[in-house]
Amino acid sequence: MKAVHYLNQFFAGLGGEDKAETPPVRLDGAVGPGRGLAAELEDVDIVATIACGDDYFAEHEDEALATLLAYLEEDPPDVLVAGPAFGSGRYGYACGTLVAAAAERGIASVAAMHPENPGVDAAGKAYVVPTAVNVAGMRDVLPRLARVASALAAGRELGTPDQGGYLPRGFRRNYFAEKTGAERAIDLLLAKLGGETRTEVGGGLDRVEPPAAVPDLSQALVALVTEAGCVPQGNPDRLPAVRAQGWFRYDLTGEETLSAARYESVHGGFDVTLANEDPNRLVPLDTARELEREGRIGRLHEAFYTTTGNGTPVVTSTRFGREIAGELREAGVGAVLLSGT
Amino acid sequence: MAWELATFPSDLLPSQLEVEGADVQVVRPGEPVRVTHVLDAVEPRIRPDGRAAFPTKGKAGEGRTNRLDGVVVLSCLDFAEEERPLHEQESIVDLAGPGAEFTPFGDETCVVLTFRPGEAGNEDAEAAARKTTLRVAEELARPTLDAEPAEVETFELGAGDENLPRVGALIQLSDLGPLYHLYVYGTPAGQAGLPRIVDPAELLDGAVTSGEYHWAAMRNPTIFFQRNTLVRSLYAEHGKRLRFADVVLMRGYEQSADDKQRAAEAAAARAQELGADGVVITTDAGGNSHTDVMLTCRACERAGIRTTVILAEETDPESTRPILTDWVPEADSIVSTGNLEEQVEEWKPERVLGGDTLLDGTAAASAGPIPVRNYLGAANQMGQLTLGARTE
Numbered sequence: 001m002k003a004v005h006y007l008n009q010f011f012a013g014l015g016g017e018d019k020a021e022t023p024p025v026r027l028d029g030a031v032g033p034g035r036g037l038a039a040e041l042e043d044v045d046i047v048a049t050i051a052c053g054d055d056y057f058a059e060h061e062d063e064a065l066a067t068l069l070a071y072l073e074e075d076p077p078d079v080l081v082a083g084p085a086f087g088s089g090r091y092g093y094a095c096g097t098l099v100a101a102a103a104e105r106g107i108a109s110v111a112a113m114h115p116e117n118p119g120v121d122a123a124g125k126a127y128v129v130p131t132a133v134n135v136a137g138m139r140d141v142l143p144r145l146a147r148v149a150s151a152l153a154a155g156r157e158l159g160t161p162d163q164g165g166y167l168p169r170g171f172r173r174n175y176f177a178e179k180t181g182a183e184r185a186i187d188l189l190l191a192k193l194g195g196e197t198r199t200e201v202g203g204g205l206d207r208v209e210p211p212a213a214v215p216d217l218s219q220a221l222v223a224l225v226t227e228a229g230c231v232p233q234g235n236p237d238r239l240p241a242v243r244a245q246g247w248f249r250y251d252l253t254g255e256e257t258l259s260a261a262r263y264e265s266v267h268g269g270f271d272v273t274l275a276n277e278d279p280n281r282l283v284p285l286d287t288a289r290e291l292e293r294e295g296r297i298g299r300l301h302e303a304f305y306t307t308t309g310n311g312t313p314v315v316t317s318t319r320f321g322r323e324i325a326g327e328l329r330e331a332g333v334g335a336v337l338l339s340g341t
Numbered sequence: 342m343a344w345e346l347a348t349f350p351s352d353l354l355p356s357q358l359e360v361e362g363a364d365v366q367v368v369r370p371g372e373p374v375r376v377t378h379v380l381d382a383v384e385p386r387i388r389p390d391g392r393a394a395f396p397t398k399g400k401a402g403e404g405r406t407n408r409l410d411g412v413v414v415l416s417c418l419d420f421a422e423e424e425r426p427l428h429e430q431e432s433i434v435d436l437a438g439p440g441a442e443f444t445p446f447g448d449e450t451c452v453v454l455t456f457r458p459g460e461a462g463n464e465d466a467e468a469a470a471r472k473t474t475l476r477v478a479e480e481l482a483r484p485t486l487d488a489e490p491a492e493v494e495t496f497e498l499g500a501g502d503e504n505l506p507r508v509g510a511l512i513q514l515s516d517l518g519p520l521y522h523l524y525v526y527g528t529p530a531g532q533a534g535l536p537r538i539v540d541p542a543e544l545l546d547g548a549v550t551s552g553e554y555h556w557a558a559m560r561n562p563t564i565f566f567q568r569n570t571l572v573r574s575l576y577a578e579h580g581k582r583l584r585f586a587d588v589v590l591m592r593g594y595e596q597s598a599d600d601k602q603r604a605a606e607a608a609a610a611r612a613q614e615l616g617a618d619g620v621v622i623t624t625d626a627g628g629n630s631h632t633d634v635m636l637t638c639r640a641c642e643r644a645g646i647r648t649t650v651i652l653a654e655e656t657d658p659e660s661t662r663p664i665l666t667d668w669v670p671e672a673d674s675i676v677s678t679g680n681l682e683e684q685v686e687e688w689k690p691e692r693v694l695g696g697d698t699l700l701d702g703t704a705a706a707s708a709g710p711i712p713v714r715n716y717l718g719a720a721n722q723m724g725q726l727t728l729g730a731r732t733e
Contacts, residue, residue: 125659160733168732172656172664174679174713175731176442181651181724182571185621185676186508189649190582192674193506193619200729201652201665201675269628271518271596310628311556313657313682314664 001153002047005034006082008091012051022053024067040146054090078153084112087133092119100124108152127166220334223301227309228282228341229267241268247307257286269310343497344402344542347490351411368451375690378419379432382562385409387482394479395547397527402542407485416474417695418456431700431715432557438688443719453694501584509586509617515625517594536591536608541572555626558719586615593630605636609644619647624722631666642671649674653720679720679728684710
């Protein structure tokens with residue numbers, strides 16, 4: 001099986017900080033720490049080393065990544081190994097970014113660096129083997145890195161982060177605990193009362209920064225967007241009540257109000273009885289038309305956008321948002337009234 | 342006042358059973374059976390003094406109640422298609438195979454009642470099925486009245502060591518309208534004067550029953566109250582690591598921001614009345630009931646009462662994005678009861694009860710992998726089971 005190894009200019013022997021502007025290069029076989037790594041790999045040969053200057057990568061990320069990925073695609077390896085980058089932020093970031101991009105393209109990939117290296121976050125779905133903070137940890141990490149790389153090349157399961165010797169990647173996976181959830185809750189509460197707070201789920205939400213104010217609403221093209229599951233009566237496009245896979249655009253030309261006779265909500269996450277008596281309370285077309293007539297908004301966009309926000313994974317809603325925002329931007333929309341339920 | 346729970350062996354289960362409006366099948370432990378369209382799971386119980394096992398008046402948790410050990414009644418109803426509730430509500434219990442690990446019934450004798458929807462609407466069909474199921478559960482325990490119990494447990498809270506922390510349980514009960522509510526003494530949670538303090542024995546003794554058909558995995562079927570692990574564990578710890586300070590029942594799915602805030606503060610006030618130093622807060626169903634729980638957590642913490650919250654997760658297994666529907670910084674101690682979106686390995690049962698076709702149109706006997714979401718109570722947020730999720 002074949003491995004390709006990524007190093008920065010220093011570890012690839014191209015030079016020190018003065019060579020940090022070196023663009024990507026491809027070298028045959030193992031180089032520098034790659035030789036030690038090669039000795040530990042099981043049935044895997046390092047067929048090539050690809051390298052890039054840390055500054056070059058940081059300053060020309062798109063070009064650097066494209067060239068490095070092109071090297072990989074010329075002769076796809078069974079595994080890509082990057083680093084170890086230890087505590088070096090720029091090197092770690094390059095390693096993490098490259099393994100993430102390679103993993104997205106279906107190449108089994110692993111990097112090695114210190115757990116607090118910013119490159120860990122950049123590594124996405126690729127694996128990261130933890131290292132010491134500096135190069136003194138080389139001897140310790142190479143066998144561990146080789147074990148993960150060999151398993152990935154052979155397509156073997158790594159098991160949990162603890163079993164597999166890699167850092168948690170952030171996936172939430174089910175397991176059967178020794179105690180019931182209730183017993184675990186009592187343990188956590190008593191620990192907290194004793195001054196030691198622990199949790200099984202880290203908190204945090206996507207924080208959306210409020211955008212800058214619209215400079216002049218009376219000139220703005222304004223669109224109505226909702227996750228309230230508001231659709232024409234009869235739900236002609238079969239918008240699901242839950243876990244929507246997409247969104248719809250409905251024309252508002254000539255519509256002054258969302259009458260109950262013509263619109264309804266199919267949202268499955270709240271009692272829609274009141275909303276369906278007056279769908280304007282989900283998508284406030286009546287008021288928006290009034291503001292348009294009064295000249296307080298420039299003009300109302302010709303369509304409203306709708307989906308069901310119910311049981312939707314964040315990653316899916318993010319896609320909806322990006323797609324809808326793309327269309328709105330193209331249409332010259334300058335402000336959105338986004339109604340949630 | 343003490344409450345006694347007397348346990349009787351499952352061989353007292355009557356061999357003949359006929360139920361009007363339902364097909365009855367008895368499944369022995371380990372049989373390769375899949376049960377679909379499951380509404381509720383109930384443990385057979387009866388009171389020797391003649392009062393109702395699932396009372397709608399009076400007070401539960403007093404005197405003695407008999408239970409049949411190792412037996413569960415599963416009620417099934419495939420709602421008429423044109424009148425299906427808004428939510429996908431497929432609800433599966435596998436009694437063997439990989440899915441059996443996710444529900445606690447594989448080791449028990451299951452009395453499966455498959456109700457026929459009939460001509461009436463969904464709400465009438467559900468009400469009839471629910472009432473019949475509770476009545477059957479009571480009937481099945483009748484032979485215990487003439488038998489000797491194998492064991493009698495006594496539930497009573499003595500004063501306990503003053504130095505131990507006082508710990509309460511805040512238990513959320515959904516009410517999102519018909520087909521989506523739990524009952525307190527037969528009254529929908531939203532009309533039952535919640536939040537309210539109850540004796541923990543009431544909860545174990547049939548005061549709360551289920552009529553809630555959201556996501557199967559996040560449901561709390563009646564048996565999870567009858568056998569409530571949280572309340573039982575708190576009884577067991579009473580006088581050892583803590584003093585158990587009663588239970589507060591509170592509503593999930595308050596329908597406006599103001600109501601949510603008011604209800605959260607009222608629940609925290611009840612916890613204060615209990616003199617609780619800390620509370621475990623449980624959740625019922627998902628989505629906006631998680632907001633109720635988060636606001637309750639915040640209100641308790643602001644009142645100086647420490648909290649641990651029990652929640653399930655709904656996250657794409659291939660995504661590393663945030664996982665909670667709602668969150669407040671005060672919720673710094675959370676137990677996860679698992680991720681609903683993971684798939685449970687495919688399994689071919691030899692027999693299917695409840696209905697041959699799943700709500701998504703696939704044949705129940707040969708369905709592929711099924712998400713945890715569709716297994717009854719699998720990720721319930723009272724912490725009844727051992728499922729959890731961790732970061733990998």
